[in-house]
Amino acid sequence: MQFQINGRVVEARDFPSHRTLLDFLRSQGLTGAKEGCAEGECGACAVALVTPDPAGSRLRVVNSCLLLLAALEGQEIYTVEGLSQPGTLSEPQRAIAEMGGSQCGYCTPGFAVALFAEFHRPGRSGPCDPHSMGGNLCRCTGYRPLRDAALSLGSVPETDPFQLRSHLPAPELAAFSLPHSDHPFERPATLADCLSLLRARPHAPLVAGATDLAVEANLRARRWPLLVSVEALPELRVFRDSPSEVELGAALPLSEIEALWPTAPPAFREWFPLFASPLIRNRATLGGNLATASPVGDSAPLLLAFDARLNLAGPAGVRSLPLSEFFLAYRRTALLPGELIVSVSLPKPFPECAAFFKVAKRPLDDISTLAAAYSLSLDPAGLITRSRIAYGGVAATPVRVPAAEAALLGAPWNLASVRRAQHAVAAALTPLSDHRGTAAYRLAVAQTLLEKFFYQSAPVEAA
């Protein structure tokens, strides 16, 4: 296979599908990227990937410990070694050094790459956003100097080579087969080819961004006899905003959805930054998040509140399934052997008010203890015509609570209605206790978040 590192074409041969880019970089002497955790938590391994952007292309920071090397065929990446010319530092590197943003230096290449990608963010006006480094951890410097470095940076000169590169498109992903006697990798470029592959090997695991799958490989030594990548399938990368629905491709990374959908309802715009870190969002997909069927996956509650439908394709053809019928049991979905999620459809009109809440040990970059999403529509008299109440982290699967939704129908949106729905929530949910929270805590939070939604969405009456 071939791809570009720091503007140079490199080749890699005869490696298994679970080999990561980080491993390859270090074997090539590019040791700026470090392994801190091997599970996407620290950003010490960060590199910048050239990705599609509405205006051309854009550098996005990603965790090289979770990037499968095979997925890079035809792609273009930059490591910390490629950010500057010999003897000079790039502006973000200079700012980090001058502000005292590095002590032992272990995390520094990762911070430098993250800030470099932010420095070159198309359309940026004003200083760099310190949250762009939100997926990078530092154990010794403290974040203040790094924040100062970000805030000290101005605009990028038009003649900057990375700026000029961003006017051109990102590499297009073509079909690719990685032969390997034990662990081959296939990246079909059409849905028809992918389905015929899956017809022959219906149990072959799919891979999209690999932010779940590569953790399994790195930490739990999972190996696959064949991996099938869905990254190059155009049908899984659609973004369509029509009068009747919004369709989100199952293999579009979350940050690309965010960039393509500036008119997304506020609940979605608040949801994006709460999902993992920028580095994870630059690879993680909706298809991967839903297919794992994690009870604490963050997309399911929000999508349930918007009545999402899944468009599925498999050996027996295509079908559309309400998301509310997708999760069958703990980590089990309605996907048939050889079937994949093509896209997620959100019907219009969207509910008039909706909200997403995530409760976790840390406000950002953490797994949910509990997530809740609510939506409501009211008639002109202020009576509730439609309500959705959905949770993650309170059962073996993400759930809706139909009894609580029914308790609101036809009623005014007031505290008495909230109380009725809270009782129905308490009666319906049977959360478990674990290291993130007890059952009693989860049950209490599930009810109080509904009240929080009320105070957010009906401020006049609440006052």
Ligand SMILES: Cc1cc2nc3c(=O)[nH]c(=O)nc-3n(C[C@H](O)[C@H](O)[C@H](O)COP(=O)(O)OP(=O)(O)OC[C@H]3O[C@@H](n4cnc5c(N)ncnc54)[C@H](O)[C@@H]3O)c2cc1C
């Ligand atoms: C550090 C870190 C933080 C995280 N934080 C969060 C968080 O805050 N919230 C959260 O919800 N998750 C979080 N995750 C989990 C993960 O990022 C998400 O589940 C992500 O959306 C998975 O998408 P992916 O494309 O990377 O999936 P992959 O790892 O590529 O695949 C995951 C699974 O989905 C299957 N799959 C992928 N695409 C399809 C498809 N189109 N059709 C059918 N099956 C498919 C694969 O076969 C595999 O079984 C985190 C992960 C890490 C490592």
Ligand code: FES
């Ligand atoms: S090594 Fe920690 S995120 Fe990759």
Ligand code: FES
């Ligand atoms: S400078 Fe030591 S970990 Fe960040």
